[in-house]
Amino acid sequence: xxxxxxxxxxxxxxxxxxxxxxxxxxxxxxxxxxxxxxxxxxxxxxxxxxxxxxxxxxxxxxxxxxxxxxxxxxxxxxxxxxxxxxxxxxxxxxxxxxxxxxxxxxxxxxxxxxxxxxxxxxxxxxxxxxxxxxxxxxxxxxxxxxxxxxxxxxxxxxxxxxxxxxxxxxxxxxxxxxxxxxxxxxxxxxxxxxxxxxxxxxxxxxxxxxxxxxxxxxxxxxxxxxxxxxxxxxxx
Numbered sequence: 011x012x013x014x015x016x017x018x019x020x021x022x023x024x025x026x027x028x029x030x031x032x033x034x035x036x037x038x039x040x041x042x043x044x045x046x047x048x049x050x051x052x053x054x055x056x057x058x059x060x061x062x063x064x065x066x067x068x069x070x071x072x073x074x075x076x077x078x079x080x081x082x083x084x085x086x087x088x089x090x091x092x093x094x095x096x097x098x099x100x101x102x103x104x105x106x107x108x109x110x111x112x113x114x115x116x117x118x119x120x121x122x123x124x125x126x127x128x129x130x131x132x133x134x135x136x137x138x139x140x141x142x143x144x145x146x147x148x149x150x151x152x153x154x155x156x157x158x159x160x161x162x163x164x165x166x167x168x169x170x171x172x173x174x175x176x177x178x179x180x181x182x183x184x185x186x187x188x189x190x191x192x193x194x195x196x197x198x199x200x201x202x203x204x205x206x207x208x209x210x211x212x213x214x215x216x217x218x219x220x221x222x223x224x225x226x227x228x229x230x231x232x233x234x235x236x237x238x239x240x241x242x243x244x245x246x
Contacts, residue, residue, distance in 0.1 A: 015174065017041040018137040019130045021122055022081070024059030025209045026222070026234055027141030027179055029202065030187050032067065033194045034178045035139050036074040043079040043133060045126050049086040049118065055215060057083070059208035066202045071195060084125050119152035120161060127165045127173055136172050143179040143187075155180055184237025185244065192245070209234050 018035045022028045022044035035042045046060050060081070068075040119142060126138050142153040151157060155177075162175040179187055191199045203222065208215065210224030210231050217223065221238035224231035 015039070015137045017043070017079075017133075017135045018139050018176075019126055019133065019135045020044045020139045021126055021141065022046050022060055022064075023141075024056040024061075024063055024207055025141070025230075026184075026203055026207050027143070027187060029063050029199075029207045030191050030194070031139050031141045031178060032063070033074075033191065033199055036067070036071070036077050037194055039137070040077060041079050042077050043082065043135065045082040045084060045129055047084050047086045047122055047125070055213045056208045059206060062206040063202060066206050067199075070198050070202065082129055084129070086121065086125065117152065119150070119157075123161050123165065123175065127169060130173070131169060131171065137174045137176060139176045139178070141179050142177050143182055183240070184233050185240035186237075188237055188241035189245070192241075 016039060018039045018041075020028065020032050020035050020042060022032055023046060032042070032044065044060070044064065046057065048054075048057060060083075064078065064081060068078055119140070123138060123140070130136070130138060140158070142158060144154055158175050158177055158180075162173060165173040165175075179190075182190065188200065188203075191203050195202075204220075205218070205222070207222065208224075209222065211228040212225045214225040215223040217226075219226060219235065220242075221235045224234065226232075226235065
């Protein structure tokens with residue numbers, strides 16, 4: 011990266027996308043910190059996945075380990091309760107009358123960036139890295155490029171300092187996210203993603219599929235599995 015920034019804060023859920031983003035940031039910045047959010051999600055097991063992915067990366071990529079700084083976990087439970095979606099309440103995963111999936115948590119990524127920016131301000135970090143993407147984004151409007159660009163402008167104006175929001179997966183399909191993991195860390199990073207990251211909305215980790223743990227039925231598992239098999243077919 012040519013920008014004169016040496017550190018980055020990665021919005022890190024412990025899922026496939028944020029795992030790829032963490033590796034991407036470690037490959038480019040001298041210091042990388044992570045931030046996660048407890049917003050009362052039903053798939054709270056992703057909070058454990060965050061720790062497991064970080065530990066695996068430090069153990070298996072010694073050239074990245076010195077760059078990986080502290081992890082921060084922020085409490086947004088009250089926000090999650092207010093949002094009342096299928097990710098935070100016992101509701102069916104379906105399309106709503108608004109044409110959005112019931113897993114959409116209104117304003118979630120916007121809130122994440124605001125909290126992350128406040129943390130980054132205190133940590134002396136200008137770059138925020140998020141795993142949002144338009145290619146496979148499950149219909150969430152706060153994953154769109156124009157939303158992220160607008161948020162970057164808002165943070166600059168509202169906090170009177172430079173912030174750069176980077177979304178390295180914006181134009182990548184899930185197959186290309188698998189390919190990115192392979193390019194950054196080979197089979198080792200792919201295996202960490204399969205075994206340690208968590209994406210399933212239902213929090214299922216009973217069965218290990220070729221693409222990872224999950225219920226194999228929710229939209230998150232569906233995207234992850236389809237991406238895996240598409241990538242494998244292309245890479246073969």
